[in-house]
Amino acid sequence: MNSGLSSLADATSSDAALRRFLHGLPGVDQVGAEQRAAGLGTRSIKTSAKEYAIDLAIRMVDLTTLEGMDTPGKVRALSAKAMRPDPADQTCPHTAAVCVYPDMVGFARETLGSSGVNIAAVATAFPSGRAALDIKLADVQDAVEAGADEIDMVIDRGAFLSGRYLEVFEEIVAVRAACGDAHLKVIFETGELQTYDNVRRVSWLAMMAGAHFIKTSTGKVQPAATLPVTLVMLEAVRDYRDVTGQMVGVKPAGGIRTSKDAIKYLVMVNEVAGPDWLSPDWFRFGASTLLNDLLMQRTKMKTGRYSGPDYFTLD
Amino acid sequence: MTESEMTETRIDVRKTYKLYIGGDFPRSESGRTFIVNDSSGKFLANMSQASRKDARDAVQKARGAFGGWSGRTAYNRAQILYRVAEVMEGRRDQFEAELRQAEGLTAAKAKTYVSAAIDRWVWYAGWSDKIAQVTGGANPVAGPYFNHSAPEPSGVIAIVAPKGPLLGLVSVLAPVIATGNTCVVVASEAHPVPAITLAEVMATSDLPGGVVNLLTGSAAEIAPWLASHMDVNGIDLTGITDPDRARDLEASAADNLKRVRRPRPEDLLATPDLTRMTTFLETKTVWHPMGI
Numbered sequence: 350m351n352s353g354l355s356s357l358a359d360a361t362s363s364d365a366a367l368r369r370f371l372h373g374l375p376g377v378d379q380v381g382a383e384q385r386a387a388g389l390g391t392r393s394i395k396t397s398a399k400e401y402a403i404d405l406a407i408r409m410v411d412l413t414t415l416e417g418m419d420t421p422g423k424v425r426a427l428s429a430k431a432m433r434p435d436p437a438d439q440t441c442p443h444t445a446a447v448c449v450y451p452d453m454v455g456f457a458r459e460t461l462g463s464s465g466v467n468i469a470a471v472a473t474a475f476p477s478g479r480a481a482l483d484i485k486l487a488d489v490q491d492a493v494e495a496g497a498d499e500i501d502m503v504i505d506r507g508a509f510l511s512g513r514y515l516e517v518f519e520e521i522v523a524v525r526a527a528c529g530d531a532h533l534k535v536i537f538e539t540g541e542l543q544t545y546d547n548v549r550r551v552s553w554l555a556m557m558a559g560a561h562f563i564k565t566s567t568g569k570v571q572p573a574a575t576l577p578v579t580l581v582m583l584e585a586v587r588d589y590r591d592v593t594g595q596m597v598g599v600k601p602a603g604g605i606r607t608s609k610d611a612i613k614y615l616v617m618v619n620e621v622a623g624p625d626w627l628s629p630d631w632f633r634f635g636a637s638t639l640l641n642d643l644l645m646q647r648t649k650m651k652t653g654r655y656s657g658p659d660y661f662t663l664d
Numbered sequence: 665m666t667e668s669e670m671t672e673t674r675i676d677v678r679k680t681y682k683l684y685i686g687g688d689f690p691r692s693e694s695g696r697t698f699i700v701n702d703s704s705g706k707f708l709a710n711m712s713q714a715s716r717k718d719a720r721d722a723v724q725k726a727r728g729a730f731g732g733w734s735g736r737t738a739y740n741r742a743q744i745l746y747r748v749a750e751v752m753e754g755r756r757d758q759f760e761a762e763l764r765q766a767e768g769l770t771a772a773k774a775k776t777y778v779s780a781a782i783d784r785w786v787w788y789a790g791w792s793d794k795i796a797q798v799t800g801g802a803n804p805v806a807g808p809y810f811n812h813s814a815p816e817p818s819g820v821i822a823i824v825a826p827k828g829p830l831l832g833l834v835s836v837l838a839p840v841i842a843t844g845n846t847c848v849v850v851a852s853e854a855h856p857v858p859a860i861t862l863a864e865v866m867a868t869s870d871l872p873g874g875v876v877n878l879l880t881g882s883a884a885e886i887a888p889w890l891a892s893h894m895d896v897n898g899i900d901l902t903g904i905t906d907p908d909r910a911r912d913l914e915a916s917a918a919d920n921l922k923r924v925r926r927p928r929p930e931d932l933l934a935t936p937d938l939t940r941m942t943t944f945l946e947t948k949t950v951w952h953p954m955g956i
Contacts (some may be wrong), residue, residue, distance in 0.1 A: 654919070655720055657727075657895025 354593055357557055364515040367554070371514060374553060377545035377581055386576035389620055390613040399612070403647050404442055406611040406639075407434060408629045411469055411600065413448040413637050414664070415476075415568065421456040423664075424449055428460035430662055435644050438651070444640065445629040446499060450475070451492035458496040469499035469534070473524060476538075476567035478503035482520060489527040500524070501534045503567060506541045509551060517551075521558035534562035534600055539578045540570040548578055552585035562598040568635060573603025576613060583621040596625065602635025608646040611639060637664060681711045681856070683718060683880060684863035686725030687873015693717045698881065700856060703768030711856050714879035716889040719848065722877035723895055726820040726846040729874030734817045734844035738793035745789035745842055748869040749782050755865060756782070759830060759858060766829055766855040780933055781834045787936070788838035795843060795941055803949070810952040815945040817844035818923055819897035822890035824883050826903040829855035831932050833862060836902050839940035841875055845898070848877045850887060852903065856880040884909070892916040898923035898944045 360370035394402055412431045414423060428447050435441035446467035447457050457468045470492035474480035480488075489500055502524050508516045525533050535555040539548050555563050563582055566573040579601045586597045599622070605611060611634060618626050626632050641661045648656040682689040694715035702708040733741070752759065759781075760774040769777070800814040821840045826832040829852050840847045851859035863878045879886060883903060891899055891913040899917050904910040904927050914924050925943045 654892035654916070655723070655889065655894060657893070657920075660894060 357593065361515070361518060361557055364513070367514045367518060368512065371550040371554060374546075374549055377549055379545055379577075382545055382577045382580055386580045386617065389580075389617045390576060392613075392616045394612050394616065400647075400650055402612045402615050403608060403643050403650070405627065406608070406615060406634065407643050407647070408442045408445060409633050410444040410640050410643070411446045411448045411602070411633050411635045412444045412640055413568070413602070413635050415448065415450060415471060419450060419453055421453070424453045424456045425460045426662070427664055428457045428466070430640070430664065431466045432461065432464045434640060435647065435661075438648075441644070441647065445633055448501065448635060451488060451495060451497070454492055454495035454497045467498040468496060469501055470495070470497035471501045471503075471536075471567075473502040475501070475503050475536075476569040478505050479507075482523065485520070486523060486527045489524055493527070493529055493531050497531055499532045499534060499562075500528050501536055501564060503536045503538060504551065504555070506538055509542070509547070509554075514550075514554060518554055518558045521555055521560065525559040532561040533559070534564045534598075535560040536564045536567055536602075538567055538570055539565045539574075540572045545577065545581050548581045549585055552582050553589065556585070556589045556595075556597050560597060562600050562633070564600040564602055564633075564635065566601075566603040566635075568603035571604075574601030574605055574635075576617060579614060580617060580621055583618060583626070586626070587622045596631060598631040598633065599626070600633040600635055605634055605636050606638050607642050608639075611643065679709070681709050681860050681880070683712050683714055683722075684860065684867065684876070684878040685718065685722045685874075686728075686877065687867060689863070689867075690718075692881070693721070696881075700766075700854075702765045708765060709857055711860075711880045714850075714881040714886055716886060718879055718881075719886050719889050720893070722848040722879060723820055723822075723890070723893055725874035726848050726877055727895055729872055730817075730819055730846045732872055733841070733846055733875045736844075738796065738844070741842060741844065742789045742792035744870050745785055745792060745838060748866055748871065749785035749789065751865045751869045752778075752782050752785065752862075755861070758861060762858045762861060763830060766857055776933075777828070777831050781831045784831065784834045784936075785838055788842040788941075791839075791938070791941065792842040795938070795945070798938070799942055799945065800947065805951070808954045810954050811949065812952075813947050813949040815843065815942070816948050818944045818946055819845065820895060821845045821847045821898040821900060821923075821944050822887075822893070822896050823847050823849045823900040824887050824903035825849055825851050825859070826932075827852050827854060828932050829858040830862065832903075833859055835932055835936065836900055836940065837876060839936070840900070840944055841871075843941050843945055845944050846875045846877075848879065848890060848896070850883045850890070850903070851878055851880050853881065853883055887913055888916060891922070892919060894920050896920075896922060898925075900925040900940075900943070901927050903927070 360366050414427050431444045431447045443466050446469045448469040451470045454470050472488040472492045473485035504517050537551050582599050590596050618632050645656040682691050692712040692714050696713040697710045698713045700708045700711050756778050759778045763769050763774040803811040805811040823836050899922050901910050917924050
């Protein structure tokens with residue numbers, strides 16, 4: 350393992366070494382990855398296993414609102430919902446976090462206080478990431494000072510795609526330093542990375558740069574999170590732990606709308622990365638509409654009758 | 665190859681009868697089928713046997729279609745209902761043949777029922793843009809207000825269709841959608857073939873997908889899930905013949921205050937009254953201040 354660690358340190362010593370390392374990673378078998386993801390999606394999860402999966406998925410949700418039209422009122426309502434997703438049921442767990450723009454962090458904090466629901470802020474010129482480094486760092490500092498527990502940064506996809514890996518690496522290192530105690534999630538925007546090989550490379554690059562979480566997408570680009578992309582990322586965090594002993598979390602975001610989808614992801618987490626990752630500390634869903642579907646399914650399992658969207662808040 | 669040889673070698677094109685959900689014809693999610701026999705007890709067709717999850721999907725589609733359908737002008741809904749009658753008229757030979765197979769009717773009777781079913785569409789199409797004038801209106805009030813009431817559709821209606829495979833189905837279906845509701849129909853278990861043919865007619869009559877969703881299978885299995893479904897706003901129990909079961913369904917429908925139409929004896933061939941429409945309408949009353 351020590352030799353693994355030192356070789357990782359060597360890999361980041363220069364642009365050429367990093368390129369050699371990333372391009373030396375084994376390629377992803379595209380057909381194989383898609384087939385494996387589809388196969389895992391056919392597992393049948395019923396009754397008590399389903400109840401467990403739904404509660405776990407609720408605990409993993411980063412309840413997200415990232416719109417230009419966000420208002421303090423909407424963020425307060427979202428925060429209240431994150432703390433008590435189903436007001437009619439005391440046993441319903443709270444979500445992992447709310448995810449907002451940096452200027453909304455203060456309003457979320459007012460409502461959430463010390464409820465245990467974290468506040469994640471998207472920073473570094475989200476969603477495009479097209480700004481100078483000092484502006485990105487100032488964005489991060491703003492969010493941290495306002496009370497964010499987690500920072501979701503976007504990588505510079507332009508730099509990554511044109512092969513300037515060390516630049517991307519150093520930017521993540523700099524943002525990580527600016528985060529202080531806040532956890533850092535690194536968004537790849539896999540919909541713009543073109544190939545699974547690139548997803549594997551960027552996953553390693555971000556983990557070596559110190560990411561606590563690697564996240565698929567901003568939710569602003571289609572396709573957002575998909576099962577095969579998440580599979581490749583889960584393999585990367587598994588392999589990274591084998592080499593370094595350090596665990597990194599995974600967060601698919603965007604496009605996950607139904608409980609059925611969420612459960613497919615959980616099955617994949619268990620089968621690919623392992624049960625250690627089946628915790629809100631190591632796996633999250635970036636979602637907004639997913640929560641209502643989880644709540645409807647939960648209510649269906651408790652009451653034995655189908656529920657409807659009229660009984661849950663719009664958000 | 666001679667003509668007779670060609671007839672001998674031709675392979676039958678057998679039809680797969682499927683459900684009608686959201687404008688599509690999917691198989692049952694459960695993969696189950698059941699056998700339908702003709703009036704003499706011989707095999708007629710394999711039908712998809714809908715499960716509770718098909719019912720759930722159908723409700724979702726009906727909910728999705730409600731905004732668009734209820735938002736159309738009543739006049740436009742009437743045109744579409746009339747269009748269904750037109751398309752049915754073009755396929756009346758098929759309907760007559762299916763009724764004779766299913767129920768063993770004589771040719772004359774089959775013709776009577778098909779004609780009555782087509783006329784029923786036209787009758788309700790006519791009511792679509794007239795019901796508001798009959799059941800709503802201006803109310804005299806003591807105050808400087810213009811006060812008027814207007815009927816509005818309830819939402820998603822679940823329907824258990826009665827035995828009459830075509831006229832019975834049209835009689836419960838047309839009034840519900842004429843006023844702007846969308847619906848999930850459990851077709852008659854004994855004679856589902858004409859129901860699916862009617863679905864094919866509706867799918868090609870400009871009726872938006874999801875306005876009518878048709879399930880074939882066991883009403884005893886599916887109806888309780890529809891009755892207790894919190895996103896269903898009304899239920900028509902016409903096809904439930906057992907009074908105990910009707911009572912149980914009405915009880916589970918009470919949870920979200922569904923509008924319920926109880927089963928009652930009726931002559932399908934007679935001209936209907938308006939109650940099939942009014943049961944699934946809600947009256948909205950508006951007080952509008954008048955200038956002095």
